Amino acid sequence: MSFSPIAIVGRACLLPGADGPEALWKAVNKGRDLLSRAPADRWRVPSSDILTDPPLGRDASDPDRTWSDRGGYVQGFEERFDPEGFAISAADIRGMDPLLQWALHTARQAISEVRTRPEAARMGLVMGNLSFPSSGLSRYAEQVWLNASTAVDADAMAALELDRMEPRDRFMSGLPALKVAEALGLKGSAMALDAACASSLVAIKYAIDQLHDGRADLMLAGAVNRADDLFIHVGFCALKAMSTSGRSRPFHAQADGLVPAEGAGF
Numbered sequence: 001m002s003f004s005p006i007a008i009v010g011r012a013c014l015l016p017g018a019d020g021p022e023a024l025w026k027a028v029n030k031g032r033d034l035l036s037r038a039p040a041d042r043w044r045v046p047s048s049d050i051l052t053d054p055p056l057g058r059d060a061s062d063p064d065r066t067w068s069d070r071g072g073y074v075q076g077f078e079e080r081f082d083p084e085g086f087a088i089s090a091a092d093i094r095g096m097d098p099l100l101q102w103a104l105h106t107a108r109q110a111i112s113e114v115r116t117r118p119e120a121a122r123m124g125l126v127m128g129n130l131s132f133p134s135s136g137l138s139r140y141a142e143q144v145w146l147n148a149s150t151a152v153d154a155d156a157m158a159a160l161e162l163d164r165m166e167p168r169d170r171f172m173s174g175l176p177a178l179k180v181a182e183a184l185g186l187k188g189s190a191m192a193l194d195a196a197c198a199s200s201l202v203a204i205k206y207a208i209d210q211l212h213d214g215r216a217d218l219m220l221a222g223a224v225n226r227a228d229d230l231f232i233h234v235g236f237c238a239l240k241a242m243s244t245s246g247r248s249r250p251f252h253a254q255a256d257g258l259v260p261a262e263g264a265g266f
Helices: 021-029 090-094 098-112 135-147 154-159 167-171 175-184 196-212 229-238
Strands: 123-129 190-193 218-225 263-265
Touching: 090 098, 098 123, 098 135, 098 175, 098 218, 098 263, 123 175, 123 196, 135 167, 175 190, 175 218, 190 196, 196 218
Parallel strands: 123 190, 123 218
Antiparallel strands: 218 263
């Protein structure tokens, strides 16, 4: 079967230790290990309250623990991100979930490389988005639950940063795609999908379909993962899927599970 070729005219990524395709290639070329322990403030609870040895963590009677905090973490984004210049106010963007901010940042970088753009109605977006609870959704849930508890005082609420929650973070699965399209002025179709680890590849496939079918002249395709990292670690330990060695070794004879990571790319 023959089909018209598809041109890639822009690209961007925000990954652990690599803020851009060139930085990613340099890291891969040098064989750098970009995994690390979770940043000190990422889980918002002391690691000592959560971490346990693998044998205990594999016990079904102790489901709310993790035997590792190792993963791929994007750090320093807040200092680099510029919320100005979108079709959404900077103040609004600053209050949004980091997941959406990452998607906005990388999507804008990718589309900025496009030399000739079609009319807005002919530009669309397909975005993979793992539908795990994001940090914003988790914080909103904490606000709802803890505000209803008389045992939580004001200091505890402040420590959890529950005074600046965003109700829209409840819609962390599909809303980011719509907001990215709005912020960049894309008037074509915009959708999010969750195909687990294949999400980014499926997004590219769907974007190509839109182009081949003549429904668009330019498509922004990519994916983002900025799920609540503590949720991921505890959840995959409960599934017995988290690596006990803290090493990601697909297809290796001694592979012992996955190591989660985060980031965005278009």
